[in-house]
Amino acid sequence: MSNSSSSGLNLLSFSGKTKVLHLTWFAFFLSFAVWFNHAPLMASIRDTFGLSDQEVKTLLILNVALTIPARIVIGMLVDQFGPRLVYALLLVISGVLCLLFATADSFETLALFRFLLGFVGAGFVIGIRLISEWFPAKQLGVAEGIYGGWGNFGSAAAALSLPSIALLFGGPEGWRYAVGLTGVIAMAYAFVFYRSVRNTPKGSTYFKPKKAGAMEVTSYGDLALYIFMKAPLLAALALLAWKLGPANLSVLSFGVTTAIYAVLAGLYAYQVFYILKINLPALKKPIADIHKYEFRQVAVLDLAYLVTFGSELAVVSMLPLFFMDTFEMSAVAAGAVGASFAFMNLLARPVGGLFSDKFGRKKMLVLLLGGLSFGYFGMSQIDATWFLPLAVVMTMTCSFFVQAGEGAVFAAVPLIKRRLTGQIAGMVGAYGNIGGVTFLTVLSFVSPQIFFLVIAAAAVLTLVITQLFMREPAGTMAEVLPDGTVQMIEVA
Template identity: 60%
Template sequence: MSSTTLNLFSFTGKMKILHMSWLAFFISFVVWFNHAPLMLVIAEALKLSPAEVKTLLILNVALTIPSRIAIGILVDKFGPKRTYSTLLAVGSIPCFMFAAAADFQQLALARFLMGFVGAGFVIGIRMVGEWFPAKQLGIAEGIYGGWGNFGSAAAAIVLPSLALAFGGENGWRLAITSTGALALGYAVIYFFSVSDTPKGSTYFKPKKAGAMEVTSIWDLFFYILMTVPLYAALTLLTWKLSSTGMTLLSDTTATAIHVAIWLLFAYNVYKIVHINEAHLSQPIEALHKYKFKQVAILDLSYLVTFGSELAVVSMLPMFFHDTFKHTGITTVQAGLLASSFAFMNLVARPGGGWLSDKYGRRLSLSICVIGCAVGYAVMSQINSQWPIALAFAVTFLCSFFVQAGCGAVYAMVPLIKRRMTGQIAGMVGAYGNVGGVTFLTVLSFVTPELFFLTIAGTALLVAVTVQFIEEPQGHMVEIMEDGSVAMIEVN
């Protein structure tokens, strides 16, 4: 048996932690996307306009960007067991609110609050990183991410049937309520079934909470620069909801939100400087240093992989229907064809992690990102003259590189600095949402052909930056509570 092979049928030790954690992630995604397959019924029941439906879809992701950063800080401070259990339990509340909503305003508030549930992904990255050695980390993180991500597809498959089974005008409400009850129940099960680390291991925490520690003055400026796109994406979302977009927000409200976003940015910069000024004023030993460029390159890689996935799965059903409608393709058939893009998560994310474990982190990530660039460039050429089977095959192949790229990114995240794994995972994950917001905004101004080419060009640029990432070698160094040095193998 190879060093990267896992016994998936084992439910003891580290495999129990993996199974319990991907299931927690799976449930969080079921809750996060429980509205999507029922949206037509909800819109009809509460007399929602098309603009209000689109607004709900945007609000569902609005809070995810800042919440992934916040959850990363919390998991590093309090540990994954408590953080995941709390997130699932608290996440059930906006779920119940949405199910009980009587008008658009109540739906909008619940969907906005629901966005933080999407940050659950970050917690499991730290948990799996604590339990698995570097030689198995990529495939373990890939299984966690890929199988957990399937929760959105499971919601689309199961919830409409569940609503029909409940029946009546409140069938959709009961279906959504059941997902909240599931999250609340599993929160208790998870808390009493897992531990943050294997017995005898130390859970390393940051010295100060609120921002990542960096180890050079140039990395401090680099860190501040890399936070700008996070707030720019929130500004973009606000613009889309303002009078120039969907007119949900008045000009006064939108201006107030814009000001609040950039005041929050200023506070974030203050926290970054405050947390780092003390230790940067003194020489830092080489063994304690890490390079922030590792985090930045992974940010950009996830922007183009997971970010493009978020955007493409939103537009692909309509793209297939409009392109091949002359063949008589139905909206249901187009949706099934498009679902292959997300379905690949089950095998491609673990595949990307396995490649990273076996052939190296930088090489695997390079292949995946270049594959994304080529795949999207070919997808840009799909037109009504293509056979549907060929269009499907190209989409399927492109999706493999996209999902495998996500797996390759998180195969490396836990190998940078153990005590800040949650914060690093949170920032990288937030960049995925930044990518989704950015690419969907591009789509609103250009044709699908230019949309795919934009992603391909972005992937090509990111592929260049990946060549500057450094393969993890040797050990990470952390300091024990008694002052002794702990060496954590990273290759």
């Protein structure tokens, strides 16, 4: 990306970097609509298949599980092959999976394709790298916030529109047509995106990692922390296997569950081996200070995204059904009210990014985590005795801090190490899904009120960690051009 500053961000323009921003947030919008097209239709899906309460919750958890490894893999692919190709392929594949989910004929088939559809959630990582190539540091927070916020609104758009589309097609299985339609639109847009977007502005270099397969670190302490932070990525999948295993839902047998544990342990051992293989030879040589970065910055943002986006994933998945059961509403009305949580994405996430650009990444993240904890505490008090409009206001207030917090996290992600942005975004994004799986698993054992309190407590803990260990991005970061020239990129 060029280091030259820009005078302003004209969102009404459809040329240059603004065109790329609009095309990219809409790709993310469609991916989110596909990813959460089941949530507002869950009551109809439940009736079609006669699902139990635990089977419904299983589908919600499965929907966010595969995104954990997918975001790591997609982050590596983006850094290696560029956002243009990877985003187009992701939209086509997810569209096909969407159609397969729409034609499912059993709970097992529903579960399989809902699990595979978690792949589409990795789309977020692609745009983070693409936007960082086109926008300077002083506009990056607001640009990433618009990308994430307007794109995240896809889940709200699905909640608002799909129940009505299902009714339009008619019959008890109108949900199949509504779900399938989102897949067809995603596949069509993949071709538009591929033809219309470039990875970088003309004349700019697309920096790639020196080695693929693991993130490069610049100290032995960072190496140990990186290995430690890899463990929860597989532990979350082990938690899912336990939830589906004989100890809980009995969807998986004891033998299959044990085999999954063994495979996950083997994968972790292999990842540790590969991390050491990539990094130990480089660490034996002195690393110039200008090429160093602190991995703890990544670790703090991992945890911050766990409680912001992780809680959003969980709440967006359960909120329509929560309002329907709490206030005895219709599916259409509950979908609209449930969408109020994601609706705030349009404003809050760009605001989180904008304020981070203006007032500091760390300061804003700490403040927003504090607001988020109070918001979830307020939501934990909602029950049938509440005045419905007040419940909606409480939900939207909490949502503002959640989405703005997400914007603050990704205002900092691209400012750590440019050539690793896809991998860093992939890891941070995957931690969001760890939060989704963890919080939804908690929900399967407790009441919604306790579920909201657990998220509030996690936010307070993360606030303390952020205050203690996060460092405000400052100065410049160095990247090496193909001819060996060092380019300095401003991060403040």
